């Protein structure tokens with residue numbers, strides 16, 4: 001029996017699994033199929049993102065979920081296919097560029113470690129801890145928003161932030177300074193992060209719950225996060241339509257991960273509030289960094305929290321985090337008075353030589 005692959009981008013390799021074939025060829029074909037499946041997933045995601053939406057449903061997905069055309073030749077087993085070049089085929093902002101690259105990155109990760117083997121690794125992972133609970137108790141204890149301190153070496157907006165970057169040393173210092181939770185960037189290309197940093201921090205005995213700060217587009221990344229020791233994962237509303245969010249929240253919670261669901265605007269918040277979510281396993285975040293200009297505007301936090309959707313967040317008992325550009329105790333107080341019970345801070349802490357002191361100073365404990 002011969003089975004033709006469903007075309008994803010002009011690829012037409014034939015399925016030889018039902019024939020007797022040499023092992024080397026079989027393994028090449030298998031690799032092709034893994035890659036092919038990843039490409040189909042990426043194509044399906046792109047179709048979902050490009051689908052016209054009913055009025056009021058799944059609007060405001062900022063980015064297009066298409067693979068980058070920066071790689072004209074994509075390896076496809078023995079075959080190659082070419083994505084046609086056009087101006088419209090260029091990323092319109094950094095988030096789009098990052099997410100397009102993810103499709104390629106995930107396909108490569110799956111070639112090295114197929115999902116079935118990765119899923120087994122999550123079974124052996126250390127038990128997950130209560131990320132949202134830790135933030136709430138810190139807020140109650142200290143009377144200030146619970147701090148998620150970010151282990152961040154570099155960023156697209158600033159380049160290298162901390163050249164002397166030791167993730168374990170920084171994580172321990174944040175914990176000693178009073179951070180309730182940590183966020184660990186795992187994106188390699190744009191933030192010089194790594195899933196290994198999560199593993200190293202967890203293995204070093206850091207007790208504060210860990211957020212995997214990744215650009216998640218597929219459940220594969222959730223398994224990777226859990227297998228690496230994360231307790232929570234970031235999902236970005238600008239990247240994911242509600243159908244994908246519903247699926248990924250469920251998958252994350254089933255894997256043992258809580259979710260920080262991030263919005264940038266009132267329409268995004270209105271949209272995600274249409275999801276059926278439990279404040280015990282999902283918290284929300286407002287990212288105050290404009291992804292086109294990289295400018296940070298804390299007034300955005302106020303605008304969103306003052307909106308009817310912002311008030312609904314409080315009424316429904318969701319913990320809300322203010323994110324990006326927070327660098328002084330005054331900023332912390334400002335974000336707190338908008339109604340946020342948590343803050344996520346990276347650059348202003350990580351760039352300091354003494355991150356423990358930096359945390360204490362930010363929280364007004366020094």
Ligand SMILES: O=C(O)c1ccccc1NCC(=O)[C@H](O)[C@H](O)COP(=O)(O)O
Nearest residue numbers: 155156157323324325326344345346347
């Ligand atoms: O930090 C960036 O330049 C950036 C660019 C594009 C997408 C996301 C980006 N940052 C991710 C974050 O959410 C921040 O690392 C986090 O909010 C902490 O921000 P900061 O305290 O300003 O480092």
